[in-house]
Amino acid sequence: MMSGGLINIVDLKTHFRDRRTGAEVKACDGVTVSIGEGEIVGLVGESGCGKSTLGRTIVGLERPTSGKIIFRGEDLLSLRGRRLAESRRQIQYIFQDPYSSLSTRQTIGQAIDEALVINGEKNAKARRKRTEELLAAVGLPTQIMDRYSREMSGGQRQRVCIARALAANPKVLICDEPVSSLDVSIRAQIMNLFLQLRDEMGMACLLIAHDLAVVRQAAQRVYVMYLGRLMEIGESGALYGTPSHPYTQALLSAIPDTDPRQERARQRVLLNGDVPSPVNPPTGCRFRTRCPTAQAICETSPPAKVMGPDHIAACHFAGEVNLAPTQH
Amino acid sequence: MKAIKDLYKAVGLPICLLIGFFIFIAVFGKYLSPYDPNAQNLLKASQTFGAEHWFGTDNLGRDTLSRLIAGARTTLFGVTLVLLMAGTVGMLIGTISGYFGGWIDEILMRIIDFGLSVPSLVVALAIVGVFGPDFWNMIIALAIAWVPIYARLTRGVVAAAVNQPYIESLRVLGASRTRIIVKHLTPAALGSVLIYASADAGVLALNIANLSFLGLGVQPPQAEWGQMLVAALPYLEEAPRLVILPGLSLTVMVIGFNLLGEAIALAKNPRPMSKRRLFQRRREFLKEIAA
Numbered sequence: 325m326m327s328g329g330l331i332n333i334v335d336l337k338t339h340f341r342d343r344r345t346g347a348e349v350k351a352c353d354g355v356t357v358s359i360g361e362g363e364i365v366g367l368v369g370e371s372g373c374g375k376s377t378l379g380r381t382i383v384g385l386e387r388p389t390s391g392k393i394i395f396r397g398e399d400l401l402s403l404r405g406r407r408l409a410e411s412r413r414q415i416q417y418i419f420q421d422p423y424s425s426l427s428t429r430q431t432i433g434q435a436i437d438e439a440l441v442i443n444g445e446k447n448a449k450a451r452r453k454r455t456e457e458l459l460a461a462v463g464l465p466t467q468i469m470d471r472y473s474r475e476m477s478g479g480q481r482q483r484v485c486i487a488r489a490l491a492a493n494p495k496v497l498i499c500d501e502p503v504s505s506l507d508v509s510i511r512a513q514i515m516n517l518f519l520q521l522r523d524e525m526g527m528a529c530l531l532i533a534h535d536l537a538v539v540r541q542a543a544q545r546v547y548v549m550y551l552g553r554l555m556e557i558g559e560s561g562a563l564y565g566t567p568s569h570p571y572t573q574a575l576l577s578a579i580p581d582t583d584p585r586q587e588r589a590r591q592r593v594l595l596n597g598d599v600p601s602p603v604n605p606p607t608g609c610r611f612r613t614r615c616p617t618a619q620a621i622c623e624t625s626p627p628a629k630v631m632g633p634d635h636i637a638a639c640h641f642a643g644e645v646n647l648a649p650t651q652h
Numbered sequence: 653m654k655a656i657k658d659l660y661k662a663v664g665l666p667i668c669l670l671i672g673f674f675i676f677i678a679v680f681g682k683y684l685s686p687y688d689p690n691a692q693n694l695l696k697a698s699q700t701f702g703a704e705h706w707f708g709t710d711n712l713g714r715d716t717l718s719r720l721i722a723g724a725r726t727t728l729f730g731v732t733l734v735l736l737m738a739g740t741v742g743m744l745i746g747t748i749s750g751y752f753g754g755w756i757d758e759i760l761m762r763i764i765d766f767g768l769s770v771p772s773l774v775v776a777l778a779i780v781g782v783f784g785p786d787f788w789n790m791i792i793a794l795a796i797a798w799v800p801i802y803a804r805l806t807r808g809v810v811a812a813a814v815n816q817p818y819i820e821s822l823r824v825l826g827a828s829r830t831r832i833i834v835k836h837l838t839p840a841a842l843g844s845v846l847i848y849a850s851a852d853a854g855v856l857a858l859n860i861a862n863l864s865f866l867g868l869g870v871q872p873p874q875a876e877w878g879q880m881l882v883a884a885l886p887y888l889e890e891a892p893r894l895v896i897l898p899g900l901s902l903t904v905m906v907i908g909f910n911l912l913g914e915a916i917a918l919a920k921n922p923r924p925m926s927k928r929r930l931f932q933r934r935r936e937f938l939k940e941i942a943a
Contacts (some may be wrong), residue, residue, distance in 0.1 A: 327831045383824045384823075384824070385820055385823065385824065409826050412824070412826060413825070415823070415824075417820075417821065417822060419817040419820070419821060421817060424816050424817045424818060424823055425817040425818050426818055426838065427818045429839060429840070438822075438835075439825050439829075440830070442822070442825050442827045443825070443826070485821070488821070488825070489821075489825075491825070492825055492826070575927045613745050636845075
């Protein structure tokens with residue numbers, strides 16, 4: 325695994341206390357992720373696996389229980405005051421829902437302008453010029469500045485949100501399902517925008533998604549998460565080509581193929597039951613209660629098996645099982 | 653400017669004229685009233701409608717029209733003061749409660765719940781009872797009694813907005829707490845508060861009249877509609893106009909404010925109120941007036 329990355333999240337745990345029952349919800353339970361400079365990294369898992377919690381913790385919207393968030397060599401969790409704000413500013417967040425991410429009382433110009441004010445730009449003329457640049461960078465015409473968000477489409481709003489995040493001159497964008505509330509026809513455009521930002525500005529991205537197919541196009545490396553833990557990490561080609569964890573195999577088998585012959589041959593791996601409660605997760609391997617290949621040994625913690633360069637699977641049988649042999 | 657224009661369009665000319673009329677006579681009443689509202693002239697006491705005194709005079713020979721005009725001023729001044737005080741304090745408490753949440757919210761809201769569970773008029777009565785009947789005591793009493801509703805209203809709006817992605821994205825951008833509260837949360841709540849206040853003004857006018865009628869608010873000789881009503885009661889049979897005129901003025905003002913509030917709420921609400929709901933509201937409101 326990469327260790328010299330731009331941002332290294334080490335064994336991060338974010339637990340919540342359920343207000344009614346007082347139980348501890350282990351939303352994110354010991355996750356280690358690293359993102360290199362100008363690298364797009366995917367984070368995939370189904371709803372409730374803690375991927376959003378991880379993203380929100382990185383930008384400071386949730387308080388972590390333990391762990392480290394090392395950004396440019398400094399642990400954000402030990403920084404305070406101005407230096408923390410300075411570092412935090414360089415990690416920006418894109419929300420899933422571009423509709424509620426923009427104030428209904430501000431025009432697009434005002435929203436971006438405010439982001440620039442917060443970022444310390446005092447000169448109004450300079451701010452206006454920068455706003456125009458930012459809008460151009462995300463592919464929006466400058467006339468849009470005087471419009472309200474309600475007058476725009478979902479794709480346009482998401483572009484505005486990205487432009488506003490760029491106002492802080494970030495090094496990393498944490499994107500929480502940035503395209504899942506958009507029309508399919510718009511998705512590719514937004515994904516291409518992330519690629520373009522990486523190529524032109526060297527922007528690093530953490531792309532959070534519940535669908536491996538969305539991430540495939542853009543991410544160089546992919547993390548697969550389940551119930552607060554990482555299941556498999558891999559460079560895109562390796563992870564999609566030779567998925568080693570049964571969970572990744574199940575996820576991949578759910579993607580339809582565009583080739584009809586391949587599609588007919590596609591074997592779906594059906595998982596039984598629901599995701600167990602993160603209040604009381606299974607011992608050992610978190611996935612064992614739904615895993616078709618689970619054995620007695622799975623009650624002990626699975627080893628991190630190295631499957632190849634930059635390819636690790638947390639499974640006792642990694643590389644030995646293949647649930648859907650004909651896939652991808 | 654556009655907001656004002658939109659508002660005018662939503663409210664409509666009749667209601668604007670009605671409310672504008674009351675505000676106009678409250679502000680310029682001094683120059684409009686034909687006589688000094690407090691000047692007594694026993695030689696011309698208890699006159700009926702006539703050329704010299706259009707609306708006649710009361711038992712002390714004071715010009716009724718001048719007193720009605722002065723009463724509008726007293727009422728609107730009082731309503732404005734109470735709304736400003738209750739609105740400011742209520743919004744402050746509500747914003748703190750909604751923004752910080754947790755135990756601060758719990759404690760503040762339990763106090764507010766207590767305030768809401770006691771009828772406002774009873775709270776006002778108790779405060780006036782302790783500090784004595786006086787115009788300013790009444791204003792402060794009403795303001796205190798009216799704080800909980802505005803605190804509750806603000807808290808609801810702020811608590812709903814504070815976890816919205818647009819507020820969270822400001823936090824990620826590094827916006828200060830002051831900026832988020834002053835520039836985003838307060839304006840969000842202000843809309844709802846103003847809508848509520850425009851309808852509430854009528855209820856407050858009624859309460860000021862109520863307290864003054866009971867002798868707990870505006871003291872004679874200062875002209876106030878409720879106070880005029882009670883002064884005219886002994887002469888109900890000989891001079892019913894002395895009771896009817898202030899009563900009518902009060903009714904028209906209260907109805908005016910209610911229609912205003914209703915119209916604004918209707919315009920701001922994306923889901924229009926159904927006819928049935930509207931009639932229900934009007935019925936509740938009429939009951940309140942009758943009480």
